[in-house]
Every structure is written in C-alpha cells, then in structure tokens.
Amino acid sequence: MSGPGGRMMAAGAGSPSQRSMDFKGSSKRLLRQLAREKVTLWWMVAAGVLSVAASVVGPKILGSATDLIFAGVVGRQTPGGPSKEETVSRLREEGEGGLADLLSGVDFTPGQGIDFDAVGRVLLVALAVYVAAGLLMLVSTRLSIRVINLTIYRMREDVQAKLSRLPLSYFDRQQRGEVLSRATNDVDNISQTLQQTMGQLINSLLTIVGVLGMMLWISPLLALVALVTVPVSVLVATKVGKRSQPHFVQQWKSTGTLNAHVEEMYTGHALVKVFGRQDESARAFQEQNEALYEAGFKAQFNSGVMQPLMFFISNINYVLVAVVGGLRVASGTLSIGDVQAFIQYSRQFSMPLTQVASMANLVQSGVASAERIFELLDADEQEKDAPSAARPHELRGRVALDGVAFRYEPDKPLIEDLSLSVEPGQTVAIVGPTGAGKTTLVNLLMRFYEVTAGRISLDDIDIANMSREDLRSRIGMVLQDTWLFGGTIAENIAYGAAREVTREEIEEAARAAHADRFIRTLPDGYETVIDDEGSGVSAGEKQLITIARAFLSDPVILVLDEATSSVDTRTEVLIQKAMAQLAHGRTSFVIAHRLSTIRDADVILVMENGSIVEQGTHEGLLTAQGAYARLYAAQFAQAVAEVD
Incomplete structure (x- = not known):
C-alpha cells in the first residue's frame, strides 16, 4: 500500500526520531502557551498564595491549642500558690534540672487546669483558617482548569490551522496515522498532563516556600535539619528524570508509528486480505506493539522508582526532626506545641517534594508530546500568497505552461522545460505510462506543489501571483x-459551493450529474445520511455525487482523473454523460484511461519521463506512428476490438 509518495513517506517518517528530546526548550515553549492567559494566571496564583498561606498558618494555630492543653495539664498537677518561676526554681534545688528545663518552656499557672474557652477560641480560628484555605483552593483550581482548557483549545486551533497551511509534500513524507496521532493523542496527553500537574505543581511549590518560612520562624536549627535531605531529593529527582525522559520520547513516537500502521491496515484491509498479507500485517503490528510496550514499561518503571525513593528520604527527614525537636523541648528551648507544628510542617515540606517528584513521569510524558506538536507547528509551510494577489479580468479558461520544470528531490528532475498552450473550452487528454508525470502536472496546475522553474498562467495571469483560494x-x-464526509447527500453536494446554496440548486446539480434518480429512490432522498466511507451507496453512485458537487462549484477549468475505472458499464455510461455535460464549454484536463475520452479530446498530450513527447489529435498521432501509437497498440487495441 505504498503510493506514489511511498518512498518519500518512508524516508520522511523516520527523520523526527533522529532528533533528541529538548526538554528545557519544549517546557519553556509550553509555558509560553499558558502565559497567553496571563490575567487569569495571576488571579489563580494569588488565590493559591492565599490558600497556601492559610493552610500553612493552621499547624501553628493548632500548636497554640496544644500548648494551652499541655499548660493546663501541668498547672493542674502543680501545687497552687507559688508562681511558675518559683516552681521551676524549687525543682532545680531538688535536683530535677531536666524537668525544670522542660517546664520553663511551658506557659502554665500552678493550680489552674485547662482553659477550655481559650482552647475553643483557638480551634474556631483554626477551623475558619482551614475553611478559607479550602475555598481559596477551590477558586484557584477553577481558574487553573480554565487556563488549561483555553490553552488546549488554542493549541488544537493552531494544529488545525497549521495542517491547512502545510504543503502536499509534507503529507507525502508523513504517514497519515502519525499525523493523526499528533493531532489527537499528543494534544490529549498534554491536556491530561496539565490537568493533573499544573495546579498541584503550583500549590506544591507555594507550600514548600510557605512551610520553609514558618519552619525558619519557629526554629532555624530544626529548619536546617529538615533541609539536610533536600539536596538528596533534588539529586534523586534529577537522576531519575534524565534516565526516564528518552523512554517517554520513544513511547510517544512508538505510539504514532503504531497508530499509522493500524490506520493504514484498516484503510486497506481489503487489499491486505486479497494479497494474503494478514500474517505479515499481524507480525508488523506485534513488532510495533512490542516496541511500544518496551518503551512504555521502561518510561513508567524508571519514573515510578522516584516516588518510593522520595518517601524513604521523607521518612528519614521525619525521624531527624522528631529526635532533634524532642531534645529542644526537653531543654525548654521550644514548646511542645511548636514541635508538634514543626513535625506537621516537616510532613508538609516533604510531601510537596514527593508530589513534585511523582509528577515527573506525567510532566516528562506531556513535554514529549508537546515537542511532537511543536515539530508539527514548526514544519515548513507552503509559500504565502502574494501580498496583492492578481485576478484575471475575464474568466475564459486559457492555460499556458512556459518552460515549466519540477522536481520532488533537488537532484532528481521529473519535469524539464515543459511548454503547453490550452485554449478556452478545449479538452486535453493526458496519457502516458505510470510515473510519466501526469498527476504531477495537475498538482502543479492546482498549486499543490510550486514549479521549480518556468511559469503557469491562467487567462494570462501567472498563477504564482494568484491566491490559492481564488485559483482553486x-x-x-x-x-x-x-x-464523501459524514452527513446528508444534500450536504455532500453543497460542499462544492463556496456560498450558501438552495435545495433547488442542489437538485439541479444532481439532475445534471444524472444522480437525481437514484437519490430519490433512497429512503430519505437528499436527506439520506451517509458516513465518510459512503456506506449505503455504490462506488458509481458516490462518483455521481462528486460530479454533482463539481457542477455546483461551476468551475472554469475541470480536472478528471480516471473517474469511471471501478464502476459497471451502465453506471459508466451515466458518469461519462455527466462528465461530458460538465466539461461542455469548460477547459478540461483528463488523465485518460478510457478510449472514448481519448478519441474525443481536442488535444492529446503524450508524456514520458516528465516531458511531452507528442501532442495532437487521436487520428494524427496514430498516423505519426510514434509514442502514442505504441502506447495505443499496447494498452487500447484490445479494448477497441471489444467496443467495436
């Protein structure tokens, strides 16, 4: 199933895989996409900062409640009368220095129990703070979702717009399934990555900053103890990230290759069965599926190692803080409430680090997809139309080629010094062996490709100076x-018009194309819904619908390419009548495979190796006994005998 561009497609499809992953560059570019929602981002960050600030203050407030409770317990167990200072001094005199140090850090009143009113007030403040933190986080999350969805919305628009600006040569080099995978799977993967990481990542970074500030305020010494494990965490995250990133790149490239194979096999499943290639197709699928499994397993395993490692480091941090904090409480340097808050902060500090590390596999996967999207967006586009596009003063359909040259590859000429003049209303049949350049000539006329040298003019205007939309x-x-696309038959016919058309115009085009009769025999007539495969109508009926579409566009120039090769004789007659009526009065280029079209053409062009080796009428070329006569004898003589 390799078409004319198969060799180029195979060569081009592999080229992106040779490029290494630019993680930093692609990440920055993805962030710039998000930055286009700058105002919403600032509001999101502001809500996140306030939410984190409230949640960070919470443990300190709860620590105050713990201090009140502990002070009440100590006060109740201490004889009333003496003051706190006198009680501590008496303990030192009795040789209880350790207990005296502990109680010196407790704000208790001897003889008094727990002040439940004060504890209640502190807990109410804590509740209010945590409720505010939750509401602010809800606002931040909502804004984050808005930013992400708008960014992905624009990215899909950019991809769609880019695809419309890419030249035909790009699609010749790339497998269709690979392009579809980028436009669907990769964009969806970026969306999922941002949804699952962006809000949490910002929240985690803000939490790290806020918690670190609170830890330094409570105890710089304990803060330094907690920070001992941070370089280890960063080192682990960096090493694991670098190790797993190439596997994520390969995972998404393998996904694109597998999708391309599946799409190709599904589209050509009939040919696969006809030529008995099911086993070969299954083996290719198995190989590509195995490659995807290997890349996915290695990517997920390598990145998955990060979270348990980070949990291990977090637990070491917890033990160090608990031991040093206990010693500080025993010495009376810190209150037990402060140590309780600090232990909470150490957990809050290590948890975001673990979360950031655990999100590394998602981020790497998303950035790998982002690079594939950016490769598509950076692909060379077709040349832009001239700033002041020219238009013919009168639409007649005169076409002239003057010294046209074209080559797909710089060192492989295909068409050289081709000159031709076609008068308005003439029918030009183009014949020649496969690969002679017949379809290429039509592609140049449509400006799907640009000529390498020379010029093509329409009604004395160089088509290079016309806008592609106007030309086409x-x-x-x-x-x-x-x-055909999924929709009603009427919608498919109306697709050919650049303006709104009435039902009467659609039906008139169908009658001209000899399609009206079979359409009316369908259950819903013109409102019959067909899918993109044209299910429910035959090959010939689909061809009649496309001819009706061409009638409705009312073109000046008509291009016909073997339009009756796969239909029965009766339908062929209908199609030929429709095409003859469509071609009447129009300049027509026919890539000819049928004798009736060739014999009735005003001019027959015989192409070999990109050049016109002969041109003339059917009878004149046969008399000349040249290339056309040899081609005619080889391909058409038997068919003439059958027709006659």
Whole structure:
C-alpha cells in the first residue's frame, strides 16, 4: 500500500526520531502557551498564595491549642500558690534540672487546669483558617482548569490551522496515522498532563516556600535539619528524570508509528486480505506493539522508582526532626506545641517534594508530546500568497505552461522545460505510462506543489501571483478516489459551493450529474445520511455525487482523473454523460484511461519521463506512428476490438 509518495513517506517518517528530546526548550515553549492567559494566571496564583498561606498558618494555630492543653495539664498537677518561676526554681534545688528545663518552656499557672474557652477560641480560628484555605483552593483550581482548557483549545486551533497551511509534500513524507496521532493523542496527553500537574505543581511549590518560612520562624536549627535531605531529593529527582525522559520520547513516537500502521491496515484491509498479507500485517503490528510496550514499561518503571525513593528520604527527614525537636523541648528551648507544628510542617515540606517528584513521569510524558506538536507547528509551510494577489479580468479558461520544470528531490528532475498552450473550452487528454508525470502536472496546475522553474498562467495571469483560494475556486476536480464526509447527500453536494446554496440548486446539480434518480429512490432522498466511507451507496453512485458537487462549484477549468475505472458499464455510461455535460464549454484536463475520452479530446498530450513527447489529435498521432501509437497498440487495441 505504498503510493506514489511511498518512498518519500518512508524516508520522511523516520527523520523526527533522529532528533533528541529538548526538554528545557519544549517546557519553556509550553509555558509560553499558558502565559497567553496571563490575567487569569495571576488571579489563580494569588488565590493559591492565599490558600497556601492559610493552610500553612493552621499547624501553628493548632500548636497554640496544644500548648494551652499541655499548660493546663501541668498547672493542674502543680501545687497552687507559688508562681511558675518559683516552681521551676524549687525543682532545680531538688535536683530535677531536666524537668525544670522542660517546664520553663511551658506557659502554665500552678493550680489552674485547662482553659477550655481559650482552647475553643483557638480551634474556631483554626477551623475558619482551614475553611478559607479550602475555598481559596477551590477558586484557584477553577481558574487553573480554565487556563488549561483555553490553552488546549488554542493549541488544537493552531494544529488545525497549521495542517491547512502545510504543503502536499509534507503529507507525502508523513504517514497519515502519525499525523493523526499528533493531532489527537499528543494534544490529549498534554491536556491530561496539565490537568493533573499544573495546579498541584503550583500549590506544591507555594507550600514548600510557605512551610520553609514558618519552619525558619519557629526554629532555624530544626529548619536546617529538615533541609539536610533536600539536596538528596533534588539529586534523586534529577537522576531519575534524565534516565526516564528518552523512554517517554520513544513511547510517544512508538505510539504514532503504531497508530499509522493500524490506520493504514484498516484503510486497506481489503487489499491486505486479497494479497494474503494478514500474517505479515499481524507480525508488523506485534513488532510495533512490542516496541511500544518496551518503551512504555521502561518510561513508567524508571519514573515510578522516584516516588518510593522520595518517601524513604521523607521518612528519614521525619525521624531527624522528631529526635532533634524532642531534645529542644526537653531543654525548654521550644514548646511542645511548636514541635508538634514543626513535625506537621516537616510532613508538609516533604510531601510537596514527593508530589513534585511523582509528577515527573506525567510532566516528562506531556513535554514529549508537546515537542511532537511543536515539530508539527514548526514544519515548513507552503509559500504565502502574494501580498496583492492578481485576478484575471475575464474568466475564459486559457492555460499556458512556459518552460515549466519540477522536481520532488533537488537532484532528481521529473519535469524539464515543459511548454503547453490550452485554449478556452478545449479538452486535453493526458496519457502516458505510470510515473510519466501526469498527476504531477495537475498538482502543479492546482498549486499543490510550486514549479521549480518556468511559469503557469491562467487567462494570462501567472498563477504564482494568484491566491490559492481564488485559483482553486476556478478549478473543479473529479478523481478516481471519491471523498464523501459524514452527513446528508444534500450536504455532500453543497460542499462544492463556496456560498450558501438552495435545495433547488442542489437538485439541479444532481439532475445534471444524472444522480437525481437514484437519490430519490433512497429512503430519505437528499436527506439520506451517509458516513465518510459512503456506506449505503455504490462506488458509481458516490462518483455521481462528486460530479454533482463539481457542477455546483461551476468551475472554469475541470480536472478528471480516471473517474469511471471501478464502476459497471451502465453506471459508466451515466458518469461519462455527466462528465461530458460538465466539461461542455469548460477547459478540461483528463488523465485518460478510457478510449472514448481519448478519441474525443481536442488535444492529446503524450508524456514520458516528465516531458511531452507528442501532442495532437487521436487520428494524427496514430498516423505519426510514434509514442502514442505504441502506447495505443499496447494498452487500447484490445479494448477497441471489444467496443467495436
């Protein structure tokens, strides 16, 4: 199933895999996409800062409640009368220095129990703070979702717009399934990555900063103890990230390759079965599926190692803080409430680090997909239309080629010094062996490709100076491979018009194409819904619908490419009548495979190796006994005998 561009496609499809992953560059570019929602981002960050600030203050407030409770317990167990200072001094005199140090850090009143009113007030403040933190986080999350969805919305628009600006040569080099995978799977993966990481990542970073500030305020010494494990965490995250990133890149490239294979096999499943290639197709699928499994397993395993390692480091940090904090409480340097708050802060500090590390696999996967999208967006586009596009003063359909040269590869000429003049209303049949350049000539006329040298003019205007939209709106095409989209038959016919058309115009085009009769026999007539495969209508009926579409576009120039090769004799007669009526009075280029079209053409062009080796009428070329006569004898003589 390798078409004319198969070799180029195979060569081009592999080229992106040779490029290494630019993690930093792609990440920055993805962030710039998000930065286009700058105002919403600032509000999101502001809500996140306030939410984190409230949640960070919470443990300190709860620590105050713990201090009140502990002070009440100590006060109740201490004889009333003496003051706190006198009680501590008496303990030192009795040789209880350790207990005296502990109680010196407790704000208790001897003989008094727990002040439940004060504890209640502190707990109410804590509750209010945590409720505010939750509400602010809800606001931040909502804004984050808005930013992400708008960014992905624009990215899909950018991809769609880019695809419309890419030249035909790009799609010749790339497998269709690979392009579809980038436009769907990779964009969806970026969306999921941002949804699962962006809000949490910002919250985690803000939490780290806020918690670190509170820890330094409570005890710089304990803060330094907690920070001992941070360099180890950073080192682990960096090493694991670098190790797993290439596997994520390969995972998404393998996904694109596998999708391309599946799409190709599904599209050509009939050919696969006809030529008995099911086993070969299954083996290719198995190989590519195995490659995807290996890349996915290695990516997930390597990145998955990060979270348990970070948990281990977090537990070491917890033990160090608990031991040093206990010693500080025993010495009376810190209150037990402060140590309780600090232990909470140490957990809050290590948890975001663990979360950031655990998100590394998602981030790496998303950035790998982002690079594939950016590769698509950075692909060379077709040349832009001239700033002041020219238009013919009068639409007649005169086409002239003057010294046209073209090559797909710089060192492989295909068409050299091709000159031709076609008068308005003439029918030009183009014949020649496969690879002679027949379809390429049509592609140049449509500006799917740009000429390497020379010029092509329409009504004395160089088509390079015309806008592509204006040029193509004057040309109607009926190809061998019909294309219909999911919708009603009326909508498919109306697709050919650049303006709003009435039902009467649609039906008139269908009658001209000899399609009206079979359409009315369908259950819902013109409102019959067909899918993109044209299910429910035959190959010939699909061809008649495309001819009706061409009628409705009312082109000046008509291009026909083997439009009756796969239909029965009766339908062929209908299609030929429809095409003859469509071609009447229009300049027509026919890539000819049928004798009736060739014999009735005003001019027959015989192409070999990209050059016109002969041109003339059917009878004149046969008399000349040249290339056309040899081609005619080889390909058409038997068919003539059958027709006659």
